[in-house]
Amino acid sequence: MDQSKLMSVLTETMDQLEPGERTHTLEEYSFDHFRAPHKRMLSKILTLPSARTRHQDDLWRYSKEAIKQSLLKKLLGKDDLCQLSCDLLKDEIYCQITKQLTDNCNRLSEEHGWELVWLATGCFAPSMSLLKEVTLFLNSRKNLIAHDCLSQLRVEVEAIQHKSTQIFHKVYFPDDTDQAFEVDSSTRAKDLCQNIANRLSLKSAEGFSLFVKIADKVISVPEGDFFFDFLRHLTDWTKKAKPNKNGTAPSFTYHVFLMKKLWTNTVPGKDRNADIIFHYHQELPKLLRGYHKCSIEEAVQLAAYIYRAKYGEDTTRLNGRSIQYLLKELLPQYLINIQNPNDWIKQILAAYNRDQGKTPDEAKIGFLKLTYKWPTFGSAFFIVKQTTEPRFPDILLIAINKHGVNLINPVTKEILVTHPFTKILNWSSGNTYLHMTIDNLVYGSKLLCETSLDYKMDDLLTSYTNQLDAYNDAETSNTMTSISNVISSDRD
Missing domain, CATH: 1.25.40 (Serine Threonine Protein Phosphatase 5, Tetratricopeptide repeat)
Known part of the structure; x- marks a missing residue:
């Protein structure tokens, strides 16, 4: 031919x-x-x-x-x-x-x-x-x-x-870049994650996951699944779940992303490329949406980092007229009106000048090192309605991270309680709810949450507990190996 x-x-x-x-x-x-x-x-x-x-x-x-x-x-x-x-x-x-x-x-x-x-x-x-x-x-x-x-x-x-006969698939990253990667029918999600990590010169692919955005959902791809099989099953499920008004199956487009999912061993500054491409861009929106508890002093320093990361040495916007709009790009939304806009700008400019000579990438890492001190760093946040715990507000902010499941007052940003994964006995989810049973030594307490993101919470709980089990198994294996070596040495 x-x-x-x-x-x-x-x-x-x-x-x-x-x-x-x-x-x-x-x-x-x-x-x-x-x-x-x-x-x-x-x-x-x-x-x-x-x-x-x-x-x-x-x-x-x-x-x-x-x-x-x-x-x-x-x-x-x-x-x-x-x-x-x-x-x-x-x-x-x-x-x-x-x-x-x-x-x-x-x-x-x-x-x-x-x-x-x-x-x-x-x-x-x-x-x-x-x-x-x-x-x-x-x-x-x-x-x-x-x-x-x-x-x-x-x-x-x-x-x-x-x-x-190569097939390439485009994968998007949090910093608004994308690249094409070769895949075939035998490619599993973890294989593609590792290939991407190698291409981007990341220190490790640990904690990263592929996500597929289709219709109004963003769904994590299980690491052991074949990539194309998962896409096929997902599109079939979406078509059945959302048929057209005339009864025919709709046509959906999807996009594949790579993002950090499990932040257990994430330390800012340890993997520069991961910080710049992934960690900074994933953590920034969480700050601006007001999920973290943040002091005015911290907010000022973080705003200076954010400005430098985005605009470099150009300070014209700090002296411009659209101050109110600029502050939305720099500060947690619940703090914007706590001070006069001009006072905010004055303090941010002073903090910005103290970091003279820093590059935008260094500012991103500085941002991460500051937020790393918070117990909510690396969290996935969910606003839910709870109906089982009278001590807590009806509306809760839940943060799932390496520490466990954190229940947060959405107004004060105070952590009300943290349930480590080892204390969560079981959980189940449905179309609009997540139900957890927590061990409190005497009897299991229950937490029922109403949320449309139950599938995400369920997936994170499963992934973190699986990772914890894997670490424990590895530690037990290493301990047994050490004991065996000591016994063998004594015999010799």
Whole structure:
């Protein structure tokens, strides 16, 4: 196959067409490339055929009957090829799927057909003779998946042109950058995390996780899961959970992120690249939203770090007119109105000048080193409604971090109680709640939280406790090894 011609056919066909101009079918293509339809029985021939009956003879059109013989003439008499993986069968697959999508009035059947097209275009391209027809077919369809299929088809053709079968997936980072990484069907989430860590020169991939943002949810990918399998299951689940008003499955786009998830061994300054790319940009929004308890002095110093990290040596904004807007970028929201804006700016400018000569990256690390002193550093925060503990406010701020589950007064920012993971006996979650049982020596107390982010809280509890168990197992193993070595030494 001439790869340059293959790419040329695809490019020219896509450039010439306007999407949805006219619904394209394989009718004309079938005249030269499809086998002849089966001869009908004599009794049926003598009967005046209806339009529906005539359509049943069209090999390029949808039929309820299972396809029992290949459509392409070039495969006639080559049934043995079905036991092999070969290029001829690639065209046959495209022809059969396209046929079943043509004039198909069964909505569920059509939906499954488009899923097959999506899978096929992501795995292999048709031959040059069929490529133009498939491109025309996809381009003339209004189905939202058709556009994604065209994009995947272009990727496959480019891979053929460059004699490569590599698949690259874009991954986004908290500092608003992104890179493409090679993945395949055997790639697990932990493998991709490690590859990314190596590329970014991180000291370790420990605590990092892939996250998929789809619809209105951000979901962590279990480290042992195959990457593509998880994406497939997630998109299927989302379609079933959020059907369109007409009953059809919606089309969703997703984005993959890498972020720090477990902060157990995170120490600012220990891994510079992790601090600059991940830690700073993940911790900054938590400060500005007012989740941490922060003194005025700390807020001033942190604001100076934030300003330097964003604007470097340019101080014009500190002397500008939009002071109120600037303060929203620099201070926790609950502290902004505690002082006059001009007083804030004066103090921030003084702190900024004290750090003269620091680079933006050094300011980011300075920010992290200051916030690291707080017991809420590295937390995932959740605003919940609780109905089981009369001592606490109805609305709580919950911080899950390496220390355990922290219950915080959302007004004063005081930590009311911290439940270490070792004291959490069990938990369960549903669509809008998380239920925890905590060991208090005498009997288990219960905490029922109403939240739409129950799945995130459940996942974090599971991940932190699994990590703690793994550390304990490793420590026990090391202790046993040391004891064994001592015994062996004594015997010698």
